[in-house]
Amino acid sequence: MKKILFIAVLFSCFSCSDDFLDVSPQDRISEEAVWTDPNLIIAYHNSLYNGVPHGFGRHMVSKFSDEANSVNWDLQRNTFTPDNVAVAGTANENFFYYWNRGYAYIRKVNIFLEQMEEGTLHVPNKDRLVAEAKFLRGFMYFELIRRYGGVPIVMQSYDLGEEANFTRSTFDECVSFIESDLNAAITGLPEKYASTSTDFGRATQDACKALKSRLFLYAASPLFNPSNDQAKWQKAADAAEALLNRGYSLHLDYRQMFIQPSGSANNEIIFARLFSASNSHQAPITNINRRYGGYGGWGASNGPSQNLVDDYDMNNGEPAFIYPGGVKTINPASNYNPQNPYVNRDPRFDATVLHDESVFRGNVHEMWVSTDGTKWGFDSFKQSGDNPRTNYALLKFAPNADVPLNWQTLYTNPWIHIRLAEIYLNYAEAKLALGDEATCREYINKVRARQSVNLPPISNIVTGEELKRRLYNERRIELAFEGHRFFDVRRWKIATVTESQPIYGMDITKDLATGLKTYTPVQITARTPFQEKMYLLPIEASEILRNKNLTQTPGW
């Protein structure tokens, strides 16, 4: 009996204790700890930078424009609607439907700014961190307005249960708000960091200025400036001009600029998203063709389009095609030979596009199919469905033979948000709109004169609409696959033409007996006509239903 009593007593000791329920999380930190520890505050701040998306996701923005072929994206086929637009919202699409992602990071910035305002804790470089946060918030709003036009401006953080009425501000109000954020940021930031510095990648005064240049260019563009208000163009010109003499210079080697790892010397970059071994990307392998294990851009559908290829000039400086009366015609002055289309082109073509007879990593690439169809080149779509059907693969970000090309290599080549060449082209565009054609040509030609590109200048006889076409084309070529084309054709309001055309590829037939090749452009993806309302993206339908005061993008 005594033993049993003992056991009973023992057991009762274990009951009635509440210790079982006092458990604290082991795998996360409480909010209180965050705002009382400078190291955690800095860590919080670091993550704010991820609010500005880079473009190295599996599906590049190019897939939504005429740069690449993408049979499955509604955004390319012009069949996107408020019902399906949000599909392109994950990391795979670089958060292209940025609405949710953008506002989530804007809230984080707002919380940070509020905490820094209230907090009495000593945080090293507090002013700089606050300035960086404001730059980032400006950038996030810019990403929103280039997609949706005017959006609701949220300047404070809300708690769950707090009610707010969100209504869209006008585009110009948003521009002013971003401008004020950038102006505030500039005062707290250093001018610049060297590209080899351990701080490179942080916001700088120059990054603020560069973003302003882009912002004001957008604001002055036909889509957002229907009255062609010259003051807006002037503002854009001034903003670009402010960066012309800040010590940046064009990288000598156009191809090298995109494949050198983070931390390399590069005096052209003004703001970039860097990568490291533990925080790397797979863009080179994702986009390369099957020979190297790539999928030609995931499912072989990121292959550059014939539409883009046709727009590369010849190395004599002449465009391959001209458009007399709006009809696409071979430019006789260019010496373009449609049956030998890849020779004597703008050197940026070979630096960007992998095509038939390209030599890369010691391999001659073969995209042909024999006349009788019994044989084909190893890089032909016939060999593997993972070679792009266009017969072009994206080379721009893929490293040379000194770096392994496979799925395990941790690539660190940076995503360049803003570089000097863009500023030159921004400047040229603004100057053209202001009637200063000479300066426009001067800055286009600066870009074309890059050592490794070395194209003849655009002559003084090119003026007016023709100069504008050359300017637009220069931007398309120089900044190809850098996330510009989708937005540029919209702000220029030329998408009704460019985005209605089908996507073409190139069929290459080889006569095995003679070795002669025949080149025939082939229509691969038909597109429904681009409609006016598509200039700005619709907001997901359910988001409109959630917000009584939020208006859908016009036309949707």
Added chain:
Amino acid sequence: MKLVILLTVICLQVSASAVSQQITISEKNIPLEKVFKSLRKQTGYSFFYKVDLLQKAKPVSLNLNGVTLEEALSKCFEGQSFTYEILNKTVIIKPKAVSKIDKIQENRAAQLAEITGKVTSEAGEPLIGVTVVLKGTTMGSSTDVSGNYSLNVPDNEGTLVFSYIGFETKEVAIGNATTLNVTLSPDAKALEEVVVVGYGEQKKETLTGSVVQVTGDDIVASPTANVTTALAGRLPGLVVNQRSGEPGRDDPAILIRGTGTLGNNAPLIIIDGVERSQMGRLNPEDIESYSVIKDASAAIYGARAANGVIIITTKRGALGKPEFNLSLNQAFNKPTRVMEVLDGPMFAQVYNEGAWYRAGRPANWTPVYSEADIKKHADGSDPILYPNTNWVDEVLKSYSLQSRMNLSLNGGTESIRYFLSFGTMHQDGNFRYSPTSYKQNNFRAKIDVNVTKDLNLGVNISGMLNKGSYPSTNTSTNFINILNANPLLVARYPNGLIAPGRLGENPLLQDKVGTITTEEVPIFSTFTAAYTVPFVEGLKVSGTYNYDMTNRFEKTFRTPYFFHEYNVNTQEYDQKQATVISTPELTDRTDRLTTSLYNLKVNYDRTFDKHTVGLLIGTEQQKNTAQWVSAYRRNFISTAIDQINVGSNAPEDKNNGGSASFSGYNNYFGRLNYNYSEKYLVEFVFRYDGSQIFPEEKRYGFFPAFSAGWRLSEESFIKDNLTFVDQLKLRLSHGKIGNDKVGQFQYLQTFSFGDNYVFGGRDVPGIFPNTMPNPNITWEESKKTDFGFESSLWRGLLGIDLTFFQENRSNILAARNLSISNIYGFSGLPDQNIGKVRNHGYEIVLSHRNSIGDFDYNISANTSFARSKVEFLDEVPPAEPYQALTGRRVGSPLYYKADGIFNTQEELDSYPRLPNAQLGDIKVVDVNGDGLINAKDQVRFDYTATPEYVFGMTLGAGYKNFDLNVLFQGQTNVYNLDTGFRGLGGSNFSNAAVARAKDRWTVDNPNGTMPRADDITPSNNTFWVYDASFVRLKSLELGYTLPKNLISKVRLGDVRLYVSGFNLLTFAKNDWADPEISGGAVIYPQLKVLNLGANIKF
């Protein structure tokens, strides 16, 4: 505690005439007891004495040869402090100084008379080991192997009490008889089912809750590798859907009474008293019973039990001699169904069509595959360049092996009972050239000891060693590489070299890609103590301590691999490294999970005349921990050794991780039963439950339930008038239960590490906020009401059980994401107690049991129905009223309504359509009639992938030595969306189903019933929804027990041989894939199993 041992003749049936009085003993210094034993053997005389008397006895030395009993005894008793007396073949030992008690004894003994007889069952079989006691005394005997007993009784006025486990105790007055043959009848009460309920057992007859039970023996009849799958169809109210048949990864989804909540619907699984995992991996031969608590009586499990409770009890030792039970099974399995996919020529044809449509149907067009190409693929003249590959046949084996062996030992005496078992199971994968296999070892030791008459201690320790082996590519990828692989790709060149296959991921290379090996070692232990308080009748105190620990180790070794690719130009087979992985990489991960649980219970069970009272009060505390660490390295110099230290030591080639989490429960529970004459039954259960998942002030809740029953069959108006009624019961229950199955710490705003960034080419750490906090979060509340009717008529010829239930779930934990704008930018929305769901339904069980001569059979059929309705939910105001989920079934999806396809241009032109719709696309109904096809035209589809009706029918039959066990199982009111089936002729070269391609729309087949290749209609349309109703011959077992006379020669107790099968036949509307999968056919299919087995007892 004076123990009196009755040395009785049990072994030898000795007739008086055969007794030889010639005694021979030659021993030195042996205890008297041993002498008695020897004497008993030699003479057949019983010895009768008190144990403590003999303790005083001196050892004796004897050298006797052919003496009489009397002589031998007098030798033994020389100098001893006691003497003896012989009466009717019984030797009574008594002290020389006679006490009062002994005097009585002596008086009785003085008039001893021998009674003999035989005890048999109703069938005439002798019963062995029946206890025969003279009522009111300790004098007794037991029957021998022939059922005979003999006992000396003092006079003829006594009564003999015959008792035997499983039989009704019988009392027979001796009268003048010297021979008493007795027939015992089975104890109806002992045979009547006892049902396991929360923290106890109850008689099925007087049960007031909705609890159904199936025995482990029934489950064993299904030769499936995962025991849980064998439950399908056997228990009304239980929905079991297996979605994958992959060895070791084949746990089915289980629901009790369908879906009751918008959140987690998983039931609580209690194995031997503790919430435990690995239900599917239990050894089926260890299981005594599965009990499913469906109604409010689950309230005894409080805040975790709203989705119902499954209680699994394992076997314990049975009284009797040690018995070994060996079972051997060898099975052959193959997929139930594999989708039939297109052959090469058909594929090429379809691809051509798709490409032409994508390019905008140009008039001038060169197809990707020319007529000549297609012909070559078809005629097989050039298997290298123009192959026609059947990937399914190439990769899947025609059958694979599965074996199971089990050996158990069980037995026991009054003081100790034991059950020891060891089981092993091995299941091979269904791919060729694949490391896929699963091996499982189970052991269990369960021992109960009656330390004293009042104190019982027990231990139940079980463990498993589960080893899985899989290729490093995941399963669905493998099936994509089989079912979606282009048939125009070579699988294997004629010279035997393996080709790249789809994306260089040829599934024939699975044994080259590296392996994932898992090793899981859960150890479950339960220690119990039960003390029957001697001075208060019916009072019992018991407690358990349980400690479970699971160690899991997972090694993922991914290795570079090679294939050969034919080069058309050089005509060589180039060996190429697949680019999927370029350098070996290894991840080791260990997990350690523990649960410790204490409980203490007080039971008081007593009958006062017609009033029976049962009371249980208990308390329980539980603590769980989970911890893991992982290590990663890559760039191994060699793949010969898959150990972490062989990997590169460079910082960028290494990585590691780890974390931990803890949780706990604290609670008090109880049950009060009362019945009057087993006629009027009432019960009250409760739990006061504290769950650590919720904030401090919201942690504790009170969950009560009340139930009552009325056994009409016990009323005299039925008993006297309707004699065919065996059982007729009405029952009712109502109560409140909780559901706390949500993430913990949702009441805190926390941050996690991650969201790192890079400055200057170096990583900088980041942190990011987790889900927004909800300081008010608490459990879901379920109010359940059950009404039941149970009957058994004509001694089992007909049984009807009916249960109706209704459940109102409120405070449902769901995130508010539906109505909260993204502009707030919240970092994930916490679960809030916002939803309301109503669930109702019924269950019917009909049973029939009969014997005709040697033929015994029973049939039981069950159907259950459960339908949920969302009463409230934080819904975005839907664009159209018909899109609201509120008012519909939980999980009702939004689908476009398909109305055939656009067969003609007129049809296409005259009806609203998607902007890029073409001829041959699915015609989507413009539901709101606005002339546009957009998301507003999606309508709520009424059914989901969870069936509303599930049914099962078991047939059991026995004829002489044959036994048969059949289970049919099925479901209806269930629809799956199969988006995988939809694809045809897409740009990604995916293969497609024959059923999809067969009658597709083409320019030449404008009246096709299937859409064109590359149809662009959004896939969530009703065209791709299929009725997943089916009826299955789920399991069948036919056994034959070898005749006893045949096997008694080899000293085996019982030998039974059997054949059995699982998923043998399927009748379904859907004919391209197994109907049980939940949409999309690229998963490891369910398996059909054919098994041969033997049971041997010895």
